[in-house]
Amino acid sequence: MIMDQWIDLHIHTVFSDGLLTPAQVVEQAKRTGLKAVGITDHDSLAGLSEAKKAGASHGVEVVPGLELSTFHEDKDIHILGYFIDRNDEHLLDYLQRFREARYDRAIKMVSNLRDQGVNISVQEIEERAEGINIGRPHFAEVLMEKGYVETFQEAFYRYIGYGSKAYVDKYKIKPEKAIRLIAESQGLSFLAHAGHQIADTLIVQLIKAGLDGIEIIHPNLSDSRTRHLQQIARQHRLLVSGGSDCHGGRNGSCTIGKHRLPYAILEEMKQVLRERTGGEYEYTRISKPEARGR
Numbered sequence: 001m002i003m004d005q006w007i008d009l010h011i012h013t014v015f016s017d018g019l020l021t022p023a024q025v026v027e028q029a030k031r032t033g034l035k036a037v038g039i040t041d042h043d044s045l046a047g048l049s050e051a052k053k054a055g056a057s058h059g060v061e062v063v064p065g066l067e068l069s070t071f072h073e074d075k076d077i078h079i080l081g082y083f084i085d086r087n088d089e090h091l092l093d094y095l096q097r098f099r100e101a102r103y104d105r106a107i108k109m110v111s112n113l114r115d116q117g118v119n120i121s122v123q124e125i126e127e128r129a130e131g132i133n134i135g136r137p138h139f140a141e142v143l144m145e146k147g148y149v150e151t152f153q154e155a156f157y158r159y160i161g162y163g164s165k166a167y168v169d170k171y172k173i174k175p176e177k178a179i180r181l182i183a184e185s186q187g188l189s190f191l192a193h194a195g196h197q198i199a200d201t202l203i204v205q206l207i208k209a210g211l212d213g214i215e216i217i218h219p220n221l222s223d224s225r226t227r228h229l230q231q232i233a234r235q236h237r238l239l240v241s242g243g244s245d246c247h248g249g250r251n252g253s254c255t256i257g258k259h260r261l262p263y264a265i266l267e268e269m270k271q272v273l274r275e276r277t278g279g280e281y282e283y284t285r286i287s288k289p290e291a292r293g294r
Contacts (some may be wrong), residue, residue: 006260009038009063010080010192010215010243013051016041016067017135019248022051025256029060032257036061036266038082038243043069043098044133045086063266067192068178069098069170072202077175078192080215080241081182083273088185094173099133101171106134112166113139113159118148136160176209183210186277188269190241193218194229207236212272217242217259239269 011025012018020028022039029037037060039051048064055062065082084091110122120142128138140155149155159166175191182189190213191198191206203214216229233240244259 005263006034006257007036007038007063007263007266008034008243008246008257008260009036009065009082009241009266010040010067010218010245011037011256012041012067012245012247013039013047014130015044015047015132017137017247022047023054025246026051026054026058026060026062028256030058032255034060034257034260035263036063037256038063038065038080038241040065040067040080040082040243042067042133042135043095045084045095046132048086061266065187068181069172070175070178071172072175075197076172077198077202079175079178079182080190080192081178081185081187082190082241082269084182084187085185088181091181091185094181098171102134105168105170106139108168109136109139109160109166112168116159116165118143118159118166120146175206179206179210186273188212188239188272190215190239193220193245194225195220196225200232203232204236207238211238213239213241213269215242216240217261218245219259220245239272240265241269 008029013020013022013025015022018041025037025039039047039062041047043066045064045066048062051062063082064084064086065080066084068079068081070077070079106122106125110120110125113120124142125134125138128141136156137152139160140152143149143155143159144151149158158164161167179189189211191203191211192215194203194214214229214233216226216233221229230240242259242261244256246256
């Protein structure tokens with residue numbers, strides 16, 4: 001298969017915890033020879049308009065998406081949504097609440113860090129985030145800038161990683177609710193990077209809740225796990241997706257297009273949408289830009 005028939009449907013930008021702008025993602029995809037990319041920022045649609053414009057300029061198809069943060073018992077579960085209607089009120093309400101919760105979380109983490117003798121401010125974190133959803137990578141950058149740590153890895157290990165004294169859990173919803181939000185916004189829902197810690201019983205539970213597909217290609221999935229997820233997808237007649245989960249190569253280990261799928265996978269997704277809507281759904285629809293969160 002020729003290079004321009006490959007896709008990467010799992011990429012993050014500066015609008016969540018990535019290093020590249022949406023335009024830079026598209027430019028890199030063009031250089032890599034990808035035909036389409038999925039922009040799937042965490043709990044945000046804010047980068048889609050820029051990505052769409054860049055895609056039109058470079059001849060790269062941009063699939064509008066996002067990655068919703070959810071939890072089941074003690075496990076983080078990520079649900080990918082593709083072909084989202086950005087005007088859906090329920091989804092926009094959730095994203096607004098998420099932005100507000102991110103800010104509240106930042107206040108608590110700054111307080112926890114100060115208790116450990118780390119003198120940083122919420123204002124410094126906001127300035128680093130540049131109006132985008134605040135996340136732990138922004139904390140790591142400030143910690144490095146002020147000399148408390150030398151690397152991102154050290155920042156997470158010593159101060160802001162899961163289980164550390166400064167860590168504060170983020171706002172999350174149940175995966176069933178995420179699936180419902182995506183369905184209500186006329187999108188397709190996929191279980192992201194389901195490693196061995198995700199039991200088959202949970203996957204079946206999510207399928208019963210309306211899950212449309214499973215991500216089968218991901219840097220963290222072994223070949224045997226990929227085959228197992230493919231088997232589940234075939235058994236339940238689910239769609240499949242995949243991608244690099246690229247965040248911009250902060251540690252040089254993840255690049256756009258490194259983990260990819262044939263374009264036929266995207267065609268199957270579009271066909272499902274056409275069947276659901278009688279062919280009336282405009283999958284390339286991108287509405288007015290979402291306001292940047294504080």
